[in-house]
Amino acid sequence: MDPFADTLRRLREAFGSGRTRPAEFRATQLKSLGRFLRDNKQLLQEALVQDLHKSAFEAEVSEIGISQNEIDLALRNLRAWMKDEKVPKNLATQLDSAFIRKEPFGLVLIIAPWNYPVNLTLVPLVGALAAGNCVVLKPSEFSRSTEKILAEVLPRYLDQSCFAVVLGGPQETGQLLEHKFDYIFFTGSPRVGRIVMAAAAKHLTPVTLELGGKNPCYVDDDCDPQTVANRVAWFRYFNSGQTCVAPDYVLCSPDTQERLLPALQRAITRFYGEDPQSSPSLGRIISEKHFRRLRGLLGCGRVVIGGQSDESDRYIAPTVLVDVQETEPVMQEEIFGPILPIVNVRSLDEAIDFINRREKPLALYAFSNSNQVVKRVLAQTSSGGFCGNDGFMHMTLASLPFGGVGASGMGSYHGKFSFDTFSHHRACLLRWPGLEKIYSLRYPPYSPRNLRMLLAAMEARSCSCTLL
Amino acid sequence: MSKFSEVVQRARAAFNSGKTRPLQFRIQQLEALRRMIKDHEKDIVGALTADLHKNEWNAYYEEVVYVLEEIEYMIKKLPEWAMDEPVEKTSQTQQDECYIHSEPLGVVLIIGTWSYPFTITIQPVVGAIAAGNAVVIKPSELSENMANLLATMIPQYLDRDLYPVIDGGVPETTEVLKERFDHILYTGNTAVGKIIMTAAAKHLTPVTLGLGGKNPCFVDKDCDLDIACRRIAWGKFMNSGQTCAAPDYILCDPSIQNQIVEKLKKSLKEFYGEDAKKSRDYGRIINSQHFQRVMGLMEGQKVAYGGTGDAATRYIAPTILIDVDPQSQVMQEEIFGPVMPIVCVRSLEEAIQFISQREKPLALYVFSLNDKVIKKMIAETSSGGVTANDVVVHTSVHSLPYGGVGNSGVGSYHGKKSFETFSHRRSCLVRPLLNDESLKARYPPSLAKMTRH
Numbered sequence: 027m028d029p030f031a032d033t034l035r036r037l038r039e040a041f042g043s044g045r046t047r048p049a050e051f052r053a054t055q056l057k058s059l060g061r062f063l064r065d066n067k068q069l070l071q072e073a074l075v076q077d078l079h080k081s082a083f084e085a086e087v088s089e090i091g092i093s094q095n096e097i098d099l100a101l102r103n104l105r106a107w108m109k110d111e112k113v114p115k116n117l118a119t120q121l122d123s124a125f126i127r128k129e130p131f132g133l134v135l136i137i138a139p140w141n142y143p144v145n146l147t148l149v150p151l152v153g154a155l156a157a158g159n160c161v162v163l164k165p166s167e168f169s170r171s172t173e174k175i176l177a178e179v180l181p182r183y184l185d186q187s188c189f190a191v192v193l194g195g196p197q198e199t200g201q202l203l204e205h206k207f208d209y210i211f212f213t214g215s216p217r218v219g220r221i222v223m224a225a226a227a228k229h230l231t232p233v234t235l236e237l238g239g240k241n242p243c244y245v246d247d248d249c250d251p252q253t254v255a256n257r258v259a260w261f262r263y264f265n266s267g268q269t270c271v272a273p274d275y276v277l278c279s280p281d282t283q284e285r286l287l288p289a290l291q292r293a294i295t296r297f298y299g300e301d302p303q304s305s306p307s308l309g310r311i312i313s314e315k316h317f318r319r320l321r322g323l324l325g326c327g328r329v330v331i332g333g334q335s336d337e338s339d340r341y342i343a344p345t346v347l348v349d350v351q352e353t354e355p356v357m358q359e360e361i362f363g364p365i366l367p368i369v370n371v372r373s374l375d376e377a378i379d380f381i382n383r384r385e386k387p388l389a390l391y392a393f394s395n396s397n398q399v400v401k402r403v404l405a406q407t408s409s410g411g412f413c414g415n416d417g418f419m420h421m422t423l424a425s426l427p428f429g430g431v432g433a434s435g436m437g438s439y440h441g442k443f444s445f446d447t448f449s450h451h452r453a454c455l456l457r458w459p460g461l462e463k464i465y466s467l468r469y470p471p472y473s474p475r476n477l478r479m480l481l482a483a484m485e486a487r488s489c490s491c492t493l494l
Numbered sequence: 495m496s497k498f499s500e501v502v503q504r505a506r507a508a509f510n511s512g513k514t515r516p517l518q519f520r521i522q523q524l525e526a527l528r529r530m531i532k533d534h535e536k537d538i539v540g541a542l543t544a545d546l547h548k549n550e551w552n553a554y555y556e557e558v559v560y561v562l563e564e565i566e567y568m569i570k571k572l573p574e575w576a577m578d579e580p581v582e583k584t585s586q587t588q589q590d591e592c593y594i595h596s597e598p599l600g601v602v603l604i605i606g607t608w609s610y611p612f613t614i615t616i617q618p619v620v621g622a623i624a625a626g627n628a629v630v631i632k633p634s635e636l637s638e639n640m641a642n643l644l645a646t647m648i649p650q651y652l653d654r655d656l657y658p659v660i661d662g663g664v665p666e667t668t669e670v671l672k673e674r675f676d677h678i679l680y681t682g683n684t685a686v687g688k689i690i691m692t693a694a695a696k697h698l699t700p701v702t703l704g705l706g707g708k709n710p711c712f713v714d715k716d717c718d719l720d721i722a723c724r725r726i727a728w729g730k731f732m733n734s735g736q737t738c739a740a741p742d743y744i745l746c747d748p749s750i751q752n753q754i755v756e757k758l759k760k761s762l763k764e765f766y767g768e769d770a771k772k773s774r775d776y777g778r779i780i781n782s783q784h785f786q787r788v789m790g791l792m793e794g795q796k797v798a799y800g801g802t803g804d805a806a807t808r809y810i811a812p813t814i815l816i817d818v819d820p821q822s823q824v825m826q827e828e829i830f831g832p833v834m835p836i837v838c839v840r841s842l843e844e845a846i847q848f849i850s851q852r853e854k855p856l857a858l859y860v861f862s863l864n865d866k867v868i869k870k871m872i873a874e875t876s877s878g879g880v881t882a883n884d885v886v887v888h889t890s891v892h893s894l895p896y897g898g899v900g901n902s903g904v905g906s907y908h909g910k911k912s913f914e915t916f917s918h919r920r921s922c923l924v925r926p927l928l929n930d931e932s933l934k935a936r937y938p939p940s941l942a943k944m945t946r947h
Contacts, residue, residue: 044874083938113893124891129876131899165650212596220695225851230703232904237698249927260937297938302902307938372583382510395927404922406512408597414924423592425581426921431599431678436700438919449904453879455887456868465884466785469728470765472551475665 030202033190034133037160040187041132046158047099049105055155055184056104060097060149062183063090064174070144075173076145079310084265089144092422096149099424099441100494107445108155110454118464123456128449130158133230137222140166140211140312141268146178146236146437153444156435162190164202166314167195200225202383202458207231209448215272234437234447236270237430238360239387243273244377244403246394247282255289258366259297263344266309267364271389271411273420274361275350276368277377279290282370283348293330294344299318303334303341311340311363320363321379327367342345351469374399378406384431386410389418409494410434496669501658505601505628510790514598514626516758517576523623523652523903527616528565530651531558538612541639545611546733547778555615560890561785564617565910568624575624575913578922585867589870596917598626599700600676605667607681607688608780609736609830611637614865615644616705619657621912627677632670635663636780639867662831675699678918682706683737683828684813684901690905700913702905704738705829707855711741711885712845712871714862715750722861723885724756726834727765729885731812734777735788735832739857739879742829743818746786748838755798755814758834762799762812771809779808779831788831791824795835802896842867846874854878854900859885864907878902 033148045051063070068091074080074089100107110125135156138147147165154161165176178193192202203210203225212222213236224231245254255302262273298305311317317340324333324345332345342364350357350367357367371377381390390409392400400414410430413420420426421440439447467476513519531538538558543549548556576595602622606615615633622629631648633641647661660670671678671693680690681704694701713722732742740777746754768775779785784809792801792813800813810832818825818835825835839845849858858877860868868882878898880889889896896904907915 041564065915082940087936112890115893116891119887119891124888124894126894127872127880191512216698219698223669223695223698224692227688227695230687230691230705230904235698248809253927256937257933280625299939305939311852325737393927398926402923404595404924408918409920411921412595412923414591416925416926418922419590419925420592421585423584423921423923425583425589426592426923427919428921431918431920433698436698450876451895451908452877452890452899453888453896454872454882455880455891455894456882457884458886459721459863460881462721463723465725468555469724469761470551471767471773472549472775473601476552477551481923 028201028329029033029198029312030192030205033192034162035154037188037190038133041130041160046160046188049108049485051185052158053101053104053155054095055188056152058183059152059155060094060100062102062180063094063097063148067177069175069179070172071174073143073392076171076313077140077169078265079266080265080324083143083307084309089142092145093148095440096152096424096444100152100445103410103442104156107359107442110470119457121458121461123186123454125454127452128157128445129452129456131448131450132159132163134159134209134448135162135164135202135207137164137210137212137214140164141167141265141270143169143172143176143272143483146213146304150213150439150444152447153439154209156298156445157448159191159448160192162202162207163189163191165191165193167193170324209233211439212236213328219435236427236437237388237433237435237437238270238361238362239434240274240357240386241271241387241389242407243391243393244374244381244393245276245282245286246374246392246399247279247394247456248395248399249282250395251285251289252292255286255293257342257393257416259290259293262274262366263294263297263308263338263364266311266342266364268312269418271421272387273366273391274387274418275357276366277371278368279299279372280370283370287330288347288363290346294331298400302332302343303336308364309344314340316363317342317409320361320365323356323361323363323365326350327352332364358448359462372477374402380402386430387418388430388434389413391417394436399402408432414444417453496672497586498666498670498673500659502601502630502670502675504655505658507628508653509598509600509628512623513653513654514628517572518791520624520626521572522783523657524565524569525650527620528562530647531562534643534647535641535889540565540883542612542900543638544639545608546735546736546780547776551772551775552611552733552777556673556858557610559579561616561620563892564620564662564909566914568620568864569882571910572624572913575910579808587702587923587925589925591922592746593726593924595920596625596913597920599918600627600838601630602627603630603632603670603675605632605680606634608634609733609738611640616913617642618679618907619923621907622677622679623657625913625916628917629672630675631657631659632667633659633661677702679907679915680704683740687903697754702897702907703903704736704896705856705903706830707853707860707898707902708742708825708828708843709740709855709857709877710849711744711841711859712861713744713750713754713891714842714860714864715747715884716863716864716867718748718751718831719757723754724761725884726859726861727761729834731762731833732777734779734810735883736780736830737775737780737886739889741834741857741859741885742855743825744834744836745839746836747840750848751796751816751836751838754836755816759799759816766812766827771807773778776812778870779810784831785810788829791829791831791833793823795822795915796822800832828931842870849875852881854898856898856902857881857886876900896921
């Protein structure tokens with residue numbers, strides 16, 4: 027029994043009918059998506075509290091606000107993005123029309139994660155809809171309350187002949203992936219990313235994989251520790267650390283560590299009070315499984331700040347670890363929780379070496395008063411994105427492509443990059459029957475004279491030699 | 495570990511040393527590549543003649559010229575493309591530096607194919623070098639002479655650690671694919687494309703796959719048939735039909751089928767004479783296996799021209815088939831040979847439906863004097879690329895991305911698109927480490943900050 031075959035066939039037929047092509051249709055879908063967010067803001071906020079104990083502030087800035095911005099941006103720019111993109115022509119094609127036509131791929135699958143269940147579901151959806159695709163959405167089963175709204179409320183706002191939500195766990199997702207899609211957009215772990223890409227390979231389906239890694243955070247000796255601590259702490263403990271671009275670990279000298287520790291404590295107290303567990307600003311761990319995983323990591327190195335946990339609440343205190351070994355679990359896997367290990371290095375060179383020995387991360391951070399130091403870290407490492415002297419602010423610009431490299435992912439999106447990701451860029455050249463005399467140089471029989479002429483033209487380099 | 499592990503590790507170590515980062519180094523390598531081509535023109539032609547019966551003209555005009563132009567273009571544009579690209583800032587980032595920084599990916603694997611063994615292998619190498627990568631080059635073993643030439647020639651001009659040439663067939667390629675690369679570009683067929691992407695998935699390696707398909711060629715009743723047929727004949731029968739972007743089959747109204755046949759014949763005789771076997775300009779099939787395959791496709795078909803072949807020389811005459819049944823074998827696989835089936839359709843709509851029911855091809859061609867026909871055909875189909883009123887040529891425009899969609903491929907390259915394909919575009923935001931007063935609005939506790947809507 028294939029539970030998905032009917033749905034997929036229906037969507038494919040709708041795509042084949044051409045209804046998602048006109049800009050009006052797409053704009054209507056996007057406007058409805060905006061209404062979904064506005065009409066159900068409170069419902070969504072409550073769901074986010076239930077799933078992740080997310081504060082209203084975090085829900086607004088990292089989930090609802092961001093999604094709304096992307097919708098507005100797409101609506102404002104839709105027609106411009108859809109236009110044929112003219113390209114420069116060579117001499118031989120001066121009289122022709124040469125352009126790139128942006129076409130929808132067809133049937134798109136979006137597999138979304140649980141940590142920002144609104145943002146990471148809707149922002150890719152905006153791109154897929156704007157580009158004119160039919161979409162199958164597979165929200166995460168872990169963020170259950172949000173999943174319910176996405177499955178039951180969202181479809182009412184969209185044209186259901188072109189959009190469907192499918193539910194399930196790994197088994198259902200595996201079944202779903204056996205089908206052919208024209209594009210797959212996946213956000214999640216590298217381990218599952220491999221599975222998704224292998225499934226896509228069977229159908230030659232292009233993919234964007236937004237994965238993860240351990241995002242290093244280098245803190246130079248030349249810095250103001252409190253400013254650094256505020257920024258690092260905020261981005262680390264946001265959403266209780268469950269952010270793919272959060273600073274995962276700090277690299278600094280023992281001296282800087284000494285200055286950072288009290289500053290981190292001050293930041294944590296300022297943000298979350300003396301008893302962080304009672305702060306409405308601090309989130310909770312998504313599931314018992316992840317809670318237990320993180321509680322295990324508390325045994326690594328030495329706890330200097332926090333370290334408390336409460337299983338009944340899936341609460342883990344904002345924690346800082348020191349004396350951490352590279353071989354310990356906390357330095358072997360992406361933490362994805364409110365734990366910040368500090369690893370000591372004796373120099374910038376050593377920090378860069380440390381970073382380059384490992385997989386390319388999704389994000390990389392460097393803090394220093396010296397612009398030179400920041401630029402050196404940038405120049406001598408690689409990562410999906412980079413921010414100097416702050417946390418994942420780079421994500422807030424829709425004009426910057428958001429994506430990984432190496433084990434942290436492939437492809438990117440946000441803003442126009444979303445539209446381009448979900449579009450096939452078709453190369454088009456329109457020419458006319460004229461100029462046949464010029465083109466006839468290309469026809470056989472080939473004479474040594476023609477060849478000499480061509481070679482002379484190549485030598486002179488005075489014109490494009492593809493005299494087609 | 496295989497013998498390739500060492501080669502790949504050396505390339506990686508050379509990449510990690512940082513020597514490919516300066517633009518000057520990359521430009522020097524590209525200039526060396528250019529010198530190599532100029533110094534070894536005769537050898538390149540010789541290899542192409544031995545492998546595919548190409549002559550001097552074919553070698554230059556259909557192969558070498560593309561690579562030389564790509565090198566020129568790359569050298570000229572590299573400083574501009576490699577620059578940081580500033581982006582539009584938000585109100586919160588006005589004082590910051592916001593830009594996209596292009597970086598090499600690392601070690602790139604390029605697997606070439608045999609039909610244009612020089613261009614298809616080397617043109618992507620140009621882009622990969624320009625983007626600052628180390629490049630492992632694997633030419634197709636089927637075009638043996640070119641593979642041997644590249645293996646000897648390239649190490650004499652390019653950095654040996656960074657740009658090794660490896661050889662071998664299927665078992666060797668399978669071994670190489672176990673290594674980890676930062677990008678793999680493969681040109682070839684769909685079946686192997688899937689194997690490559692599956693292997694790449696293990697390492698989360700992004701891929702560019704230039705595959706194939708059946709490129710339809712719709713000829714409208716309202717068109718200049720003389721010119722259309724001459725252009726079609728040129729694109730179809732060059733390299734004896736062994737061109738990924740060649741028009742695979744013709745779709746036309748039955749009322750013009752005979753005229754098309756006559757005009758194709760006329761052009762073919764102008765190009766290759768009465769007996770193409772005697773023409774210096776007509777190619778040969780790459781090997782016996784493909785020869786047998788293409789000959790087999792003609793079985794049971796109505797031959798309007800040609801239809802003969804000579805196994806000893808792997809020559810197949812330029813062949814036109816008429817009234818072809820869409821269910822027959824010749825319409826089930828990419829022909830990749832000098833056989834042009836004509837399938838009759840009664841309208842533009844029928845042609846569009848015919849095309850849309852099949853896998854998306856690498857290229858689509860439409861001949862018409864009517865702008866509306868062209869626009870409708872493009873709007874209601876999909877393909878890697880399109881040329882209207884000509885064939886193949888969209889692949890020669892550097893500013894157009896070259897690639898497929900669906901079964902015909904993933905990703906694209908040529909010109910700037912090559913540079914982008916082989917680069918990581920890294921988002922960068924750099925702010926000053928000033929005091930936090932301006933940022934404190936974002937920090938918790940936030941309860942007081944939230945107003946209920």
